[in-house]
Amino acid sequence: MIEKELKSLGIANICEGTSTGKHWFSNGETIVSTSPVDGKNSGRVSCTDKSDYERLVAAARTAKQEWANFPAPQRGEIVRQLGEKLRLHKSALGKLVSYEMGKSYQEGLGEVQEMIDICDFAVGLSRQLYGFTMHSERPEHRMYEQYHPLGIVGIISAFNFPVAVWAWNATLALVCGNVIIWKGSEKTPLCSIACQKILAEVLIENSLPEGISSICTGAADVGRWMAEDNRIDLLSATGSTKMGKQVAASVASRLGKSLLELGGNNAIIVTAHADLKMTIMAAVFGAVGTAGQRCTSTRRLIVHEDLYAQVRDALIGAYQQLKIGNPLNTTNHIGPLIDVDAVKNYLSALKEIKKQGGKILIDGEVLKGEGYESNCYVRPVVAEVENHYAIVQKETFAPILYLIKYRGEVSEAIKLQNEVAQGLSSSIMTNNLQEAEYFLSHRGSDCGIANVNIGTSGAEIGGAFGGEKETGGGRESGSDAWKAYMRRQTNTINYSNALPLAQGIKFDF
Numbered sequence: 001m002i003e004k005e006l007k008s009l010g011i012a013n014i015c016e017g018t019s020t021g022k023h024w025f026s027n028g029e030t031i032v033s034t035s036p037v038d039g040k041n042s043g044r045v046s047c048t049d050k051s052d053y054e055r056l057v058a059a060a061r062t063a064k065q066e067w068a069n070f071p072a073p074q075r076g077e078i079v080r081q082l083g084e085k086l087r088l089h090k091s092a093l094g095k096l097v098s099y100e101m102g103k104s105y106q107e108g109l110g111e112v113q114e115m116i117d118i119c120d121f122a123v124g125l126s127r128q129l130y131g132f133t134m135h136s137e138r139p140e141h142r143m144y145e146q147y148h149p150l151g152i153v154g155i156i157s158a159f160n161f162p163v164a165v166w167a168w169n170a171t172l173a174l175v176c177g178n179v180i181i182w183k184g185s186e187k188t189p190l191c192s193i194a195c196q197k198i199l200a201e202v203l204i205e206n207s208l209p210e211g212i213s214s215i216c217t218g219a220a221d222v223g224r225w226m227a228e229d230n231r232i233d234l235l236s237a238t239g240s241t242k243m244g245k246q247v248a249a250s251v252a253s254r255l256g257k258s259l260l261e262l263g264g265n266n267a268i269i270v271t272a273h274a275d276l277k278m279t280i281m282a283a284v285f286g287a288v289g290t291a292g293q294r295c296t297s298t299r300r301l302i303v304h305e306d307l308y309a310q311v312r313d314a315l316i317g318a319y320q321q322l323k324i325g326n327p328l329n330t331t332n333h334i335g336p337l338i339d340v341d342a343v344k345n346y347l348s349a350l351k352e353i354k355k356q357g358g359k360i361l362i363d364g365e366v367l368k369g370e371g372y373e374s375n376c377y378v379r380p381v382v383a384e385v386e387n388h389y390a391i392v393q394k395e396t397f398a399p400i401l402y403l404i405k406y407r408g409e410v411s412e413a414i415k416l417q418n419e420v421a422q423g424l425s426s427s428i429m430t431n432n433l434q435e436a437e438y439f440l441s442h443r444g445s446d447c448g449i450a451n452v453n454i455g456t457s458g459a460e461i462g463g464a465f466g467g468e469k470e471t472g473g474g475r476e477s478g479s480d481a482w483k484a485y486m487r488r489q490t491n492t493i494n495y496s497n498a499l500p501l502a503q504g505i506k507f508d509f
């Protein structure tokens, strides 16, 4: 199915396990990557064992000085070349993402586009790693701050964005002068290998040490080695809240730095002043796009009672038109879940909704028959629920949309929206200025992302991406998220012949 793409990405032989020599290859046990699209094997990849891990950390340590010595704009030039290669490989990599992960080909291409965009962003940033200057309280003194590379940045990413989240972290970390070690998801190892191969080629072409970028493959063990390793100066982890809590505890116990981007429980508030057509578009894409497996997926729709019946009926109508099937076929809207374990979670959530008193409007099922042989295709669900149900409070990584009714003012809807443990993305659909501004004010959404008249998913790379509460508090991607990848230093320089002390203290002897 993707032989041609693996060849054009130059990783066909690697995925058959016939690789030779390079330091980022591993010798541990073999995992087989199974595509949720057709249930077939797409390649075999060997996991990183402890001695491989030590080898690649050693390679990173050797490379880090040379890379940090390289001026930042020249580091930007390397990232520019990475962006150029990604442009060349966009369709092959997009198709690999779609086949290995199961998202639609359009979304696979979109993910690669995000990588290209963040490369462009990082190239510009490489000339803008600015610090402030301050006026000193002492005469003939100067104060300023500057940012230095941290050293080694570890990246842990999830299956749902198998290439873009790496790029957000990798490109910023690199222009900031760090070397990187990446543990991608063990569910999408070919995507990780493809990215590593593309970047390694750029490094080789520029006679730079390959230890600037390494990957390790494997499950929780490998993540644990990284979290416990004080040679990793920053660990940026994207994934479940459960994983994040383990990483946070482990990194904190060595007083290390972590950057966490974890689960969401994202809501769209639909007020009585919402545009119905836009609302339905935003809600349906947010809930079923990537089969509900984005951390920004819309999980809850909090609708004003005046519009409730209309929204419910329009949603049911829209869901009936959705086509579920092979994501490489662009006429389908929804592809498979990542694997049969994800299907199990979906089925148990469905059971819980019913048990806890939810009313199912569009029932779910696992699809059988031709085209659904992988057993990973499910029908998206819509259910009427109450916000406080335990199942609604949980992030279920599946296309399940909860419909919740509110009465009265927008503050009532915001209260419901904020009454969950997670705080990633949120949005309000309204043409009423007061409602929109209230939602964006400090009394409004408590999330890291708050949108007006667009949905909860599909964030652009230019903004800082991340959220509050159990989402972990970290920010990746745009704005000044780069600061997390550097260490800040405050410098005070005395160019007088005296030594006045700060705060007017006298110390004569």
Ligand code: UN1
Residues within 6 Å of the ligand: 160, 161, 165, 238, 293, 294, 295, 296, 456, 457, 458, 459, 460
């Ligand atoms: C994620 O789901 O981990 O907002 C990241 C979006 C994407 C990023 C999602 N640009 O949907």
